[in-house]
Amino acid sequence: MATVIDGKAVAQTIRSEIAEEVRQLSQKYGKVPGLAVVIVGNRKDSQSYVGMKRKACAELGIKSFDVDLPEQVSEAEVIKQVHELNANPDVHGILVQLPLPKHINEEKVLTEISIEKDVDGFHPLNIGKLAMKGRDPLFLPCTPKACLELLERSGVSIKGKNAVVVGRSNIVGLPASLLLLKADATVSIVHSRTNQPESIIREADIVIAAAGQPMMIKGSWIKPGAAVIDVGTNAVDDPTKKSGYRLVGDVDFAEASKVAGWITPVPGGVGPMTVTMLLKNTLDGAKRYIAQNN
Numbered sequence: 001m002a003t004v005i006d007g008k009a010v011a012q013t014i015r016s017e018i019a020e021e022v023r024q025l026s027q028k029y030g031k032v033p034g035l036a037v038v039i040v041g042n043r044k045d046s047q048s049y050v051g052m053k054r055k056a057c058a059e060l061g062i063k064s065f066d067v068d069l070p071e072q073v074s075e076a077e078v079i080k081q082v083h084e085l086n087a088n089p090d091v092h093g094i095l096v097q098l099p100l101p102k103h104i105n106e107e108k109v110l111t112e113i114s115i116e117k118d119v120d121g122f123h124p125l126n127i128g129k130l131a132m133k134g135r136d137p138l139f140l141p142c143t144p145k146a147c148l149e150l151l152e153r154s155g156v157s158i159k160g161k162n163a164v165v166v167g168r169s170n171i172v173g174l175p176a177s178l179l180l181l182k183a184d185a186t187v188s189i190v191h192s193r194t195n196q197p198e199s200i201i202r203e204a205d206i207v208i209a210a211a212g213q214p215m216m217i218k219g220s221w222i223k224p225g226a227a228v229i230d231v232g233t234n235a236v237d238d239p240t241k242k243s244g245y246r247l248v249g250d251v252d253f254a255e256a257s258k259v260a261g262w263i264t265p266v267p268g269g270v271g272p273m274t275v276t277m278l279l280k281n282t283l284d285g286a287k288r289y290i291a292q293n294n
């Protein structure tokens with residue numbers, strides 16, 4: 001049976017460390033880290049994620065700046081808001097919740113975020129640096145960073161291992177594979193056009209599942225003893241729940257946990273760590289700002 005990695009517990013430990021550092025910054029410099037969270041429209045899932053982020057800020061003493069824009073807002077207006085946040089000295093991190101409505105070009109908006117405040121690590125310059133050998137971005141994307149942090153804290157070494165990333169999205173799959181490569185893994189990326197993904201996944205010492213397909217990865221696809229990090233957050237109908245749904249990952253947990261060496265649950269795995277890495281990036285951004293302006 002696999003060791004189940006308790007992302008919630010690890011996240012809690014790191015959050016107390018962050019809260020302590022926030023207290024020290026505030027005492028020493030009279031400044032607290034500030035995170036701006038921009039949300040456009042009223043998608044249920046986005047509102048729930050944004051709510052979690054703002055709540056976590058409040059718990060840690062990080063000041064959150066809320067920018068809530070209507071669905072129909074123009075791209076120019078979103079960019080104007082980003083520019084104002086870029087210029088605000090109390091804001092050390094800017095997050096524009098994705099996805100944006102179809103009429104707004106995401107890349108254009110993300111490119112306008114000051115790279116010094118790009119706590120999501122989604123600015124093309126930060127991603128470019130992530131992709132280059134010997135270069136380091138100012139911020140690492142939160143979910144990939146969360147995955148590696150969970151591996152590290154579970155004692156799973158990455159160097160020289162076969163790592164397979166399932167999914168190639170800009171926000172998880174691609175940066176996760178770049179981060180694994182930087183950590184000296186041998187990396188394969190499996191995606192919707194891959195022939196026989198299971199035969200590639202079976203070779204993996206480390207699997208990062210980020211395909212957005214509920215329970216697509218079966219127990220028989222997992223190499224015995226592998227470390228399985230499940231990024232999937234899929235809502236599936238469940239009439240026995242008050243909400244009418246429950247969250248499942250991209251991995252069939254019941255099956256895979258019998259074969260794997262380590263596995264993360266959904267919920268309570270990568271999710272809480274993603275939010276924690278955002279808070280950590282915001283703290284780091286504030287520390288960098290204070291170091292440069294004192």
Ligand SMILES: Nc1nc(=O)c2c([nH]1)NC[C@@H]1CN(c3ccc(C(=O)N[C@@H](CCC(=O)O)C(=O)O)cc3)C=[N+]21
Pocket residue numbers: 048049052095096097098099120142143233247266267268269270271272273274275
């Ligand atoms: N600019 C941007 N940055 C993001 O980081 C970003 C984004 N856009 N768009 C959407 C995705 C999704 N995402 C999650 C964060 C936390 C949980 C999380 O904490 N999940 C809990 C479950 C929460 C529940 O019960 O609903 C868990 O897994 O335990 C999940 C998903 C961040 N994203």
